[in-house]
Amino acid sequence: MANIKDIAKKAGVSVTTVSRVLNNHPYVSEEKREAVRRAIEETNYKRNLNAVHLSKGETFLIGVVIPFTNHPYFGLLMEGISNEAVKNNYKLVLFQTNYEVNREVEALKMLQHKQIDALIICSRSCSWDVIEEYVQYGPIVLCEDSRGRKVSSTFIDHYKSFFNALEYLHKNGHQKIGYCIGRKSGTNSKQREKAYKEFLKKIHAPYVPHYIFDQCLKFEDGVKVVQQLTEMDDPPTALLVTSDIVAAGIITCCKEKGISIPEQLAIMGFDNQPIAKIMHITTLEIPLVEIGKKLFLQAIDKEKNSHEEIQVKLIERQTV
């Protein structure tokens, strides 16, 4: 394959001039420009982007760390990131981590090794210490409150929104409220746990450990929640489910087992995914596509350390 030197020779100019033509630099006479164009055409020359990247020191590649590709929450986030990437002429390198720390580290190392210009971490397992080791190598953007840290973030206040959601359920007459969550560790989960415990205190309700269901990520995870629910002597009357898809699973199972919603069990979802609308699920809208967009923009923003809080909105439908 031809390289820039070949083109220069063929067009009878220097490589500098060829480079200028390639990059639309103005100071090239029309005749030389034309000669270069012809040479490029004739040889079907294509730039070697690796050389460009080495030279420029950037790759127009942004890394995205997500635990699962196959999940509507991350799917929507990806959609937002991806749309914005296209607009800005960046490409995305996907790191599907399954929440394994060393896969997250792999992504961070790509940043260190300059193969990506920035890294968006949608959800993480690794500690802050690990992340902060790598901030020197390029922008890192988190989807959780990172104020006070050296990385940018777009986040929602999970404490506040969880607390509000709990209050909403309480106002609707519920005392025994449980919740379903993806995993117990994780910053967002911790904030929610805190909100939950403080809310219980506020309404003088007891903390019942088995009202909390973790590992609730997918539609099918609703099955075991309902299973456990039916086995309880004193089940909760309302459930905060941190993913609409899981809420949908729970509702579907409940219908099958004749548990009426919201009468016997009130369900409040999260995200306002399309499925929530179809199934009339009362939910907390989280503008994931918008968040994705902002995450991306923060990633390519040279000024580090911006923080943006996104507001959520309660959507009342028929499951509470």
Next chain:
Amino acid sequence: MANIKDIAKKAGVSVTTVSRVLNNHPYVSEEKREAVRRAIEETNYKRNLNAVHLSKGETFLIGVVIPFTNHPYFGLLMEGISNEAVKNNYKLVLFQTNYEVNREVEALKMLQHKQIDALIICSRSCSWDVIEEYVQYGPIVLCEDSRGRKVSSTFIDHYKSFFNALEYLHKNGHQKIGYCIGRKSGTNSKQREKAYKEFLKKIHAPYVPHYIFDQCLKFEDGVKVVQQLTEMDDPPTALLVTSDIVAAGIITCCKEKGISIPEQLAIMGFDNQPIAKIMHITTLEIPLVEIGKKLFLQAIDKEKNSHEEIQVKLIERQTV
């Protein structure tokens, strides 16, 4: 940041020796190896991968073209691809195309410009002509039957499987069978259409255009299918739905409207997604994770032009 020259100087060796140490080449004496290691440690040296890629001519990056990230079919495919990528130390560059041709071309151009070593196209809009322009630049792998073309593929025989599925419905007493599909164009869709038409001929049933529903991709797309169904004078008694998630949407809607399944409407899904199990949907199992794995392996296989047919399996449950 330090580069290989700095390390060489610091360790008192040549850059060649440093390179040997970095790449675990055997011919380096233990003392020099140690000196290099120390220099690397002290300066916190990291290789610039762009330089490595330029030099080696490969990037260990594989492009993946998918129309939507936010879809369980492609989610599972991605999962398979991604798992295998991790095993083989490759990273994935994601091209979310929304079925726009020029985004597909962008991906092909990355191959041409050597920023990716190979390209996996999970579903496409562009024509064969376009793809064949780029086969010279690196392996391209398709998820559709590409025998006779110059690209590898892992595929299922959609004609055969669709025909079989139709026969299954027919054997279960159905004459008026419709189907739901993602889009009407697309190789797979064409094959299915052919199977559908020939099957109708075989059973001497009329071809009713509005028994075919396209743009059926997501759960919520089930709504409008059911809507249209209820407006028909003579609706089909069975529906082949090329995605379990859409089937789930249809079933959910039918329950709401009091349409009993399978009595009034038989539903047969595709893929055997987890949701199909929960909702007891009779479906055609497509081993997407396995297909993803094979696609990846074909992408990194230097021998071009391998073709692998994957078998599907009918899973009988309660919706037919």
Next chain:
DNA sequence: TCTTGATCTGAAATGCGTTTCACCATTTAC
């Protein structure tokens, strides 16, 4: 007329690691 400033152009340096090749020193083999 002289000075700026804008327009062109190319040699050389730069980004950075890998690989080839030549060469020397030991071993091992016959």
Next chain:
DNA sequence: GTAAATGGTGAAACGCATTTCAGATCAAGA
């Protein structure tokens, strides 16, 4: 005892495009 491997090392070429810098030309303004 001599030929042939094997171990060890570095200079230089290579992969390829961008950018800096110096120099040349030409038109416009003082």
